[in-house]
Amino acid sequence: MTLFGWMNDQVLRMTWLNDLVGQGVAAIGLNPASRVGGSVQFFVYDVIKIFVLLSMLIFAISYVQSHFPPERTRAILGGRSGLGATILAALLGTLTPFCSCSSIPLFIGFTAAGLPLAITFSFLISSPLVDLASVILLASIFNWSIALAYVAVGLLVAVVGGTVIGKLGLEAQVADFVRTVPVTGEVGTMSRRQRLAYARDQVVEIIHRVWPYVLIGVGIGAAIHNWIPQDTITALLGQDKWWAVPLATAIGIPMYADIFGTLPIAEALVGKGVGLGTVLAFMMAVTALSLPSMIMLKRVVRMPLLLTFVGVVGAGILIIGFTFNEITHWFL
Amino acid sequence: MIIKILGSGCKKCIALGENARAAAAAAGKQAEIVKVTDMAQIAAYGVMSTPGLVVDEKVVSTGRVLSAEEIGQLI
Numbered sequence: 019m020t021l022f023g024w025m026n027d028q029v030l031r032m033t034w035l036n037d038l039v040g041q042g043v044a045a046i047g048l049n050p051a052s053r054v055g056g057s058v059q060f061f062v063y064d065v066i067k068i069f070v071l072l073s074m075l076i077f078a079i080s081y082v083q084s085h086f087p088p089e090r091t092r093a094i095l096g097g098r099s100g101l102g103a104t105i106l107a108a109l110l111g112t113l114t115p116f117c118s119c120s121s122i123p124l125f126i127g128f129t130a131a132g133l134p135l136a137i138t139f140s141f142l143i144s145s146p147l148v149d150l151a152s153v154i155l156l157a158s159i160f161n162w163s164i165a166l167a168y169v170a171v172g173l174l175v176a177v178v179g180g181t182v183i184g185k186l187g188l189e190a191q192v193a194d195f196v197r198t199v200p201v202t203g204e205v206g207t208m209s210r211r212q213r214l215a216y217a218r219d220q221v222v223e224i225i226h227r228v229w230p231y232v233l234i235g236v237g238i239g240a241a242i243h244n245w246i247p248q249d250t251i252t253a254l255l256g257q258d259k260w261w262a263v264p265l266a267t268a269i270g271i272p273m274y275a276d277i278f279g280t281l282p283i284a285e286a287l288v289g290k291g292v293g294l295g296t297v298l299a300f301m302m303a304v305t306a307l308s309l310p311s312m313i314m315l316k317r318v319v320r321m322p323l324l325l326t327f328v329g330v331v332g333a334g335i336l337i338i339g340f341t342f343n344e345i346t347h348w349f350l
Numbered sequence: 351m352i353i354k355i356l357g358s359g360c361k362k363c364i365a366l367g368e369n370a371r372a373a374a375a376a377a378g379k380q381a382e383i384v385k386v387t388d389m390a391q392i393a394a395y396g397v398m399s400t401p402g403l404v405v406d407e408k409v410v411s412t413g414r415v416l417s418a419e420e421i422g423q424l425i
Contacts, residue, residue: 087398087399087412089412122389123397123400126390127396128398199394226361317389
């Protein structure tokens with residue numbers, strides 16, 4: 019085994035932890051090969067792994083992100099247009115600190131500064147969809163080629179979605195008050211100590227916000243992993259079923275969960291023979307399109323633009339799902 | 351002095367409000383703490399990341415929960 023492979027297995031995938039939890043499960047008199055024992059092992063191992071990785075990742079990533087507040091991003095993007103700028107917006111979307119509760123001030127701030135809709139939506143789509151922490155967690159649960167493929171298609175959805183929305187000329191569909199908002203400059207800079215404090219606060223705040231979703235996600239994952247027969251899953255979402263991808267997308271859209279909560283479900287589904295494209299479609303639908311974020315977006319854009327946004331992103335997710343199901347064998 | 355906390359009512363905004371109150375008390379200043387939760391009004395300050403802190407109509411911080419000491423230096 020290569021050094022990289024060993025590092026990946028032991029540090030990122032924490033296979034030693036899985037073994038240790040398995041021994042612990044056996045020590046309290048449960049057989050890890052049994053249903054109950056297997057569920058307990060999956061649950062304990064996944065919960066510990068996700069929280070340990072999340073804490074370390076959020077700290078490191080928040081430190082980097084503290085260099086890219088939205089005001090800075092807007093200044094970088096200001097005055098640009100065209101495909102290059104749309105791609106840049108998608109890339110910055112992965113870096114800018116973001117939670118769905120701040121998407122509306124962001125949308126208003128970008129639009130008020132005169133940024134084209136293409137760039138604003140490219141950013142808004144990529145921001146929840148492709149997140150640095152989720153990429154590393156994907157690599158931990160699956161492998162690096164899947165993680166990188168996820169980033170690539172996530173950015174593609176953002177760029178193509180933004181471009182299509184820009185081409186449709188829907189500027190008039192933005193609520194009127196948005197245009198009259200003043201544009202202010204960057205507010206202060208942080209010292210290194212402040213950045214470290216900010217990174218620490220982000221860990222506390224994000225863990226506090228996502229832990230219920232992670233526990234529910236891992237619980238569902240453990241249930242799929244050990245209790246639901248493979249036949250049932252493949253009959254519903256199997257690779258030979260044309261409706262697998264649309265069904266997974268339709269289930270995912272109204273759900274509101276963090277990407278960290280969807281990962282254990284994705285892991286268990288792939289283990290049961292569900293296509294990679296179906297699983298990616300589910301994850302993207304949950305993160306990029308959710309009812310709470312649509313309700314918030316409705317306050318600043320009119321219905322035609324909102325429906326276009328949902329339609330364009332939904333279509334992108336479906337295409338990615340079908341494509342990845344065809345090429346699953348490249349990755350697994 | 352009027353201190354405004356801009357934010358949709360999330361935990362961070364509540365924490366920032368409490369720190370601002372403590373900072374004003376420590377500085378011995380009479381401060382009225384106002385919570386602004388309406389998105390249009392928040393945006394009108396040009397703030398893109400919440401919580402935002404506004405002291406006498408001037409935006410002094412965005413996107414961060416400042417400690418009471420940090421706020422003390424700003425008021």
